[in-house]
Structure formats: C-alpha cells, structure tokens
Amino acid sequence: MxxxxxxxxxxxxxxxxxxxxxxxxxxxxxxxxxxxxxxxxxxxxxxxxxxxxxxxxxxxxxxxxxxxxxxxxxxxxxxxxxxxxxxxxxxxxxxxxxxxxxxxxxxxxxxxxxxxxxxxxxxxRLGPDILADDFDPEAVIATMRADPTRGLGEALLDQHLVAGIGNIFKSEACFAARIDPWRATGDLSDEELREALLAARAQMTAAVESGGRHRFQIYKRRQSVCPSCRGPVSSRGQGDANRTTYWCPRCQS
Ligand SMILES: [Zn+2]
Incomplete structure (x- = not known):
C-alpha cells in the first residue's frame, strides 16, 4: 500500500x-x-x-x-x-x-x-503534505475544526485536510501519540491534534529513511498484543470508506 x-x-x-x-x-x-x-x-x-x-x-x-x-x-x-x-x-x-x-x-x-x-x-485541493519540509500542523488543525464530529482516525485519512497519510500510518500515529482514534476531533485539544500529526510525520519520516523496512507497532496486530502494555489490540472499520483502524484500548483512552 x-x-x-x-x-x-x-x-x-x-x-x-x-x-x-x-x-x-x-x-x-x-x-x-x-x-x-x-x-x-x-x-x-x-x-x-x-x-x-x-x-x-x-x-x-x-x-x-x-x-x-x-x-x-x-x-x-x-x-x-x-x-x-x-x-x-x-x-x-x-x-x-x-x-x-x-x-x-x-x-x-x-x-x-x-x-x-x-x-x-x-x-x-490536497491539504498540506505531511512530509513537506515546511509542514505546519497549525494549518491542518484549523481546517480540522470545521468538522468536529469526525473521529481522529477518519480525519487523518482525509487528503483534503492533510495529504499523504494512509491506512497504516493513521493507526501508527494515533498509537504513537496515545490517542484513541475514535475520539471526535472536536473533543481533542490543539495539543492532542498537534501530537497526532507530528507522530504521523515522525513515523513516516522514519519509514522513508529506513527504505521501506520500517516496523509497524500497531497496524495488523489484531492477532497479537500491544507492544507497550501486552494487552489485546482492537480493530474495526472506520469512516465512510470503512478502512480498518487498529488501536490499543488500554494505551489509547
Ligand atoms: Zn497497550
């Protein structure tokens, strides 16, 4: 993908x-x-x-x-x-x-x-590129505020809000920032949204540098355990496109 x-x-x-x-x-x-x-x-x-x-x-x-x-x-x-x-x-x-x-x-x-x-x-109509040298999370946060009802996982996939994040890094970013991907963006603080965006950028930058050999923490861990707390990993389709989100209910609450 x-x-x-x-x-x-x-x-x-x-x-x-x-x-x-x-x-x-x-x-x-x-x-x-x-x-x-x-x-x-x-x-x-x-x-x-x-x-x-x-x-x-x-x-x-x-x-x-x-x-x-x-x-x-x-x-x-x-x-x-x-x-x-x-x-x-x-x-x-x-x-x-x-x-x-x-x-x-x-x-x-x-x-x-x-x-x-x-x-x-x-x-x-693409939003700011998550991997651009001059990426500014504040611009994305401002546009995310226009639709406060969507879950964070769904908002991160919306290429009009922020360009480049796909299904893998949507889950990876929420896990790295320890934020529940089902929380509505309107219920999240600017600080939390910023952390999720910067986590996506950091994870994806690491994947670029590793030449595609990046290890995922939570994506497709359904049969496995959370690498942080050893609890079970959950997965469920999210958003209009029903793309599967992976998350740890214990670490991301
Ligand atoms: Zn966990």
Missing part, C-alpha cells in the same frame, strides 16, 4: 535515476496506451515530486500523474535486466541513461499538460 512515505521514496529514486534524462516512453499494455504514455517519448524528465500519495513527473509542458492505491507499483531496472512481472502487463516504461522505470497497476496513470494537472481538483 503506497502512502506518502512510499511516494516520497519513489520521487527520490527518480531523482537518482531518471531526472535530467531524455526518456524513451512506451506503453506495452492497453491501459498504458489509454493513458497516452507514449506522448512522453523523447521528452526530458525535469522533476519528480511527491504530493501526498500522488507522484507527479514533470516533463516540461507535459506531466505524468501516478497514484498507486493498494495495488500499483514502480520498479526500477538496469537495461536488459530481468523483470519481476511480464513486460506485456506494464502500463508505462520510461527508459533513459542507465535506468528503466516500469509502472504496473493502480487507480491512476495519465499523461496530461503540466498546467492542467496543477489545476486538477485532485491535486489542487
């Missing part, structure tokens, strides 16, 4: 491999052809940017917009190396210099003009 930490690592991987390169772009699968991936052929990748869970690759006037959701991925290969999945199933292949970046699956892959992408409501 690709949350903001995965997307930021991907953007850095592009920085290290294909940014600055003129790419050859192909779309082996019909889905990639429908996304107009081949329009990028012969263009230079100028910038790779993570905006929450969205990856934006800027090729001058054209941009590629990728959202991986639960199932999508980008793989990086040396030219001629064996691939982990069949070539025919790739949505996009970007080759340049010493690397190939290959994209498979996910809810969103499209090529559009850079100007249109920046105005796209999906991108333009």
């Amino acid at each position: 690709a949350e903001g930490d995965t997307i930021l690592r991907l953007a850095r991987r592009f920085d290290a491999t294909l940014v600055g390169e003129t790419v050859s772009a192909t779309a082996p699968s019909p889905r990639g052809k429908a996304a107009n991936v081949d329009r990028l052929d012969g263009h230079r990748l100028e910038r790779a940017e993570a905006r929450g869970k969205h990856l934006l690759l800027e090729f001058g006037e054209l941009s590629l917009h990728s959202h991986l959701g639960m199932s999508g991925g980008w793989h990086f290969y040396r030219p001629g190396a064996g691939w982990r999945r069949p070539r025919s199933s790739a949505w996009a292949v970007l080759s340049g210099g010493e690397w190939e970046a290959v994209q498979f699956g996910g809810p969103t892959l499209r090529v559009t003009t850079t100007g249109r992408l920046r105005r796209d409501p999906q991108i333009a």
Whole structure:
C-alpha cells in the first residue's frame, strides 16, 4: 500500500535515476496506451515530486500523474535486466541513461499538460503534505475544526485536510501519540491534534529513511498484543470508506 512515505521514496529514486534524462516512453499494455504514455517519448524528465500519495513527473509542458492505491507499483531496472512481472502487463516504461522505470497497476496513470494537472481538483485541493519540509500542523488543525464530529482516525485519512497519510500510518500515529482514534476531533485539544500529526510525520519520516523496512507497532496486530502494555489490540472499520483502524484500548483512552 503506497502512502506518502512510499511516494516520497519513489520521487527520490527518480531523482537518482531518471531526472535530467531524455526518456524513451512506451506503453506495452492497453491501459498504458489509454493513458497516452507514449506522448512522453523523447521528452526530458525535469522533476519528480511527491504530493501526498500522488507522484507527479514533470516533463516540461507535459506531466505524468501516478497514484498507486493498494495495488500499483514502480520498479526500477538496469537495461536488459530481468523483470519481476511480464513486460506485456506494464502500463508505462520510461527508459533513459542507465535506468528503466516500469509502472504496473493502480487507480491512476495519465499523461496530461503540466498546467492542467496543477489545476486538477485532485491535486489542487490536497491539504498540506505531511512530509513537506515546511509542514505546519497549525494549518491542518484549523481546517480540522470545521468538522468536529469526525473521529481522529477518519480525519487523518482525509487528503483534503492533510495529504499523504494512509491506512497504516493513521493507526501508527494515533498509537504513537496515545490517542484513541475514535475520539471526535472536536473533543481533542490543539495539543492532542498537534501530537497526532507530528507522530504521523515522525513515523513516516522514519519509514522513508529506513527504505521501506520500517516496523509497524500497531497496524495488523489484531492477532497479537500491544507492544507497550501486552494487552489485546482492537480493530474495526472506520469512516465512510470503512478502512480498518487498529488501536490499543488500554494505551489509547
Ligand atoms: Zn497497550
């Protein structure tokens, strides 16, 4: 599952491999052809940017917009190396210099003009990026106050409030801050909301630094015990999308 930490690592991987390169772009699968991936052929990748869970690759006037959701991925290969999945199933292949970046699956892959992408409501209405250098929790707290009835776990997932937190780090942040994810945001103090947001940022930053080998404390611990108090971990679907929240009722009350 690709949350903001995965997307930021991907953007850095592009920085290290294909940014600055003129790419050859192909779309082996019909889905990639429908996304107009081949329009990028012969263009230079100028910038790779993570905006929450969205990856934006800027090729001058054209941009590629990728959202991986639960199932999508980008793989990086040396030219001629064996691939982990069949070539025919790739949505996009970007080759340049010493690397190939290959994209498979996910809810969103499209090529559009850079100007249109920046105005796209999906991108333009994103809240502050939890992993941005200048992330300011106060701005998020102020907008959270507009809907005081929602549970904290649900609010942390709302990409219009704060961009980048997904289902794993929603649970991890509430656990690290020792706050019950079912408490309504209106019942939480500014200090508690700040702690939850900064916990999400700290956990996700650690995941970026560890290269994806981050160990989760509470997520999917249902069959297990709380690492802090050894009590049972609870789990239940939360919010309109019914995404499962994991929490320790003893430590997070
Ligand atoms: Zn506990």
